[in-house]
Amino acid sequence: MIQSLHLGTEKRADRKSRRLIIIAWLFVTITVFTLAFTYYSIALLSAGRAYVGGEGLWSKAQKDMVYSIARYARYHDESYYRSYLDSLAICHGDRLARLELEKENPNLQVAFAGFLQGGNHPDDINGMIRLFRNFRHTGEIGRAIDIWTRADDDIDELTSVAERIRAAVQTGVLDDTTDLPYLQKIYQINQHLRPMEDEFSYTLGAAARKTQALLLIIMFAVVSVLLVGAFMFSQRLLRQSESIQRALRDGENQLRSLLQFAPLPIVIVHMTEETILYANDRALQQFKVAADSLSHLQVSNFYVRSADRDQLLAAMHGEGSLRDWEVQLRDANGTPFWALFSSQRIFYNGQDCVLTALSNIDEHKRTEQKLHHRAFHDELTGLPNRAMFMDSLSNLLARCTPGKDIFAILFIDLDRFKIINDELGHEVGDKLLQEVAARLKASVQHEDIVARLGGDEFVVLIEASADSVARTAQDILKAMKLDYILDENVINVTTSIGISFFPKDGISLAELIKSADIAMYYAKDQGRNNIQYFHDAVRTRVQ
Numbered sequence: 001m002i003q004s005l006h007l008g009t010e011k012r013a014d015r016k017s018r019r020l021i022i023i024a025w026l027f028v029t030i031t032v033f034t035l036a037f038t039y040y041s042i043a044l045l046s047a048g049r050a051y052v053g054g055e056g057l058w059s060k061a062q063k064d065m066v067y068s069i070a071r072y073a074r075y076h077d078e079s080y081y082r083s084y085l086d087s088l089a090i091c092h093g094d095r096l097a098r099l100e101l102e103k104e105n106p107n108l109q110v111a112f113a114g115f116l117q118g119g120n121h122p123d124d125i126n127g128m129i130r131l132f133r134n135f136r137h138t139g140e141i142g143r144a145i146d147i148w149t150r151a152d153d154d155i156d157e158l159t160s161v162a163e164r165i166r167a168a169v170q171t172g173v174l175d176d177t178t179d180l181p182y183l184q185k186i187y188q189i190n191q192h193l194r195p196m197e198d199e200f201s202y203t204l205g206a207a208a209r210k211t212q213a214l215l216l217i218i219m220f221a222v223v224s225v226l227l228v229g230a231f232m233f234s235q236r237l238l239r240q241s242e243s244i245q246r247a248l249r250d251g252e253n254q255l256r257s258l259l260q261f262a263p264l265p266i267v268i269v270h271m272t273e274e275t276i277l278y279a280n281d282r283a284l285q286q287f288k289v290a291a292d293s294l295s296h297l298q299v300s301n302f303y304v305r306s307a308d309r310d311q312l313l314a315a316m317h318g319e320g321s322l323r324d325w326e327v328q329l330r331d332a333n334g335t336p337f338w339a340l341f342s343s344q345r346i347f348y349n350g351q352d353c354v355l356t357a358l359s360n361i362d363e364h365k366r367t368e369q370k371l372h373h374r375a376f377h378d379e380l381t382g383l384p385n386r387a388m389f390m391d392s393l394s395n396l397l398a399r400c401t402p403g404k405d406i407f408a409i410l411f412i413d414l415d416r417f418k419i420i421n422d423e424l425g426h427e428v429g430d431k432l433l434q435e436v437a438a439r440l441k442a443s444v445q446h447e448d449i450v451a452r453l454g455g456d457e458f459v460v461l462i463e464a465s466a467d468s469v470a471r472t473a474q475d476i477l478k479a480m481k482l483d484y485i486l487d488e489n490v491i492n493v494t495t496s497i498g499i500s501f502f503p504k505d506g507i508s509l510a511e512l513i514k515s516a517d518i519a520m521y522y523a524k525d526q527g528r529n530n531i532q533y534f535h536d537a538v539r540t541r542v543q
Helices: 002-075 078-101 108-117 122-135 139-171 180-248 251-259 281-287 291-296 306-318 362-376 386-399 417-424 426-443 466-481 509-525 536-542
Strands: 266-270 276-279 321-330 336-348 351-360 407-414 449-454 457-462 484-486 489-491 495-502 531-533
Touching: 002 078, 002 122, 002 139, 002 180, 002 386, 002 449, 002 509, 078 108, 078 122, 078 139, 108 122, 122 139, 139 180, 180 509, 266 281, 276 281, 276 291, 281 351, 306 321, 306 336, 336 362, 362 386, 386 449, 386 457, 386 509, 407 466, 407 509, 417 426, 417 489, 426 449, 426 457, 426 466, 426 484, 426 489, 457 466, 466 495, 466 531, 495 509, 509 531, 509 536
Parallel strands: 495 531
Antiparallel strands: 266 276, 266 351, 321 336, 336 351, 407 457, 407 495, 449 457, 484 489
């Protein structure tokens, strides 16, 4: 009889051991999946960021095409025509990559070469190709590609006009009296392309935001499943230990031995005295305390904010449980960490207690911050990118009232930046852009927004009076003129700045950016290295 009971006990212990091994492997599998999914999420958002940057390069190239061919039609200067061809090559490179990837069996080397010709960084291109192939027919990505495709007709039409202008210049039939129809046609094409640029940028920004939100939801869902599973497993172990306690009169020791198998830190706290009655080995490691010092510790010492402790107590006195709660704690050394935990009011050793299972989510917090930064910041300069600037401008427009509020947009473009890239190389050009970004941030107030739209185009959003905006623009102009010493090269670069004001120069996002852009090109037309404010005469002159 005793032998049969002994064998039965061994069999039950063996079954429990196998269940524990299965559960342990389940948690290992979920953890590996979470890490793999995090890596995929970062790669996906990096590819989205690369498309935002590529859109900025494409937009810059399109505007340079319009500007260069218009200047060529007016002045017949071959340097303008060469500039037009360089900008056209960027647009053609992006189109080549897109057309190749739309094929059933694309040549990825051709697509890579096309994106490279479009000015995209080589390290970003493989991610861009994967994003295109996997998501080209889904949501905002599909709409963005459709917008991109629609722009082909306008680029082709602009190319046709440019070829006719080239032929007219070479035959000598184009002069000040015959160039007006060509300039009007260029203006019409440009007017049709501009809304597509903004729509493409908005669509990519929306795709980045939705993708980030979806990835974070999935990530936290996986963590929640892991935590809930651990909590349920801990409760099951607790119930089993109470049964063993009644049968073997040694329930407390049995409970502690079983809780050691839990894959997450678990603590049991006295409900009213808030003393720690039990903590498994993982909890001792997490809070960096010794087992013999538990009786001298108050759980309130481990909360960073006392309000979080009060919230937990209120939940225990109310519903008796709290699930998937995110809170900041600290260990015995005072080092803070973020935790996601669930608590349940229980009876332990005849006392009213709270059992808590927690998980350290510091890594997930850092990943969340990294994902957000990659989606909305320019990787080279660290400044906000085009998508984040558009969001900030939209939010500002939503809360501003014409007649009561005023703010300005400064559109900043480096003069002859392409020459530096061609003569000194892209590495020096990148360092120059980083230095320009640093000088821009140092020239404005802390609350002003400085962003990089793409290429050598920057923009500043200032909520201030016209006089204050003028002083800031002068400060930027002076700071940019100072010599740059990069890799033993002494470089002098000037800037052209165009300024538009809300609501005088527009009350919509598109109008304000367009007005500042026109003023900037007028600044270039006036000899560069100067500041121009938008007004109707400037629009007429630029057109």
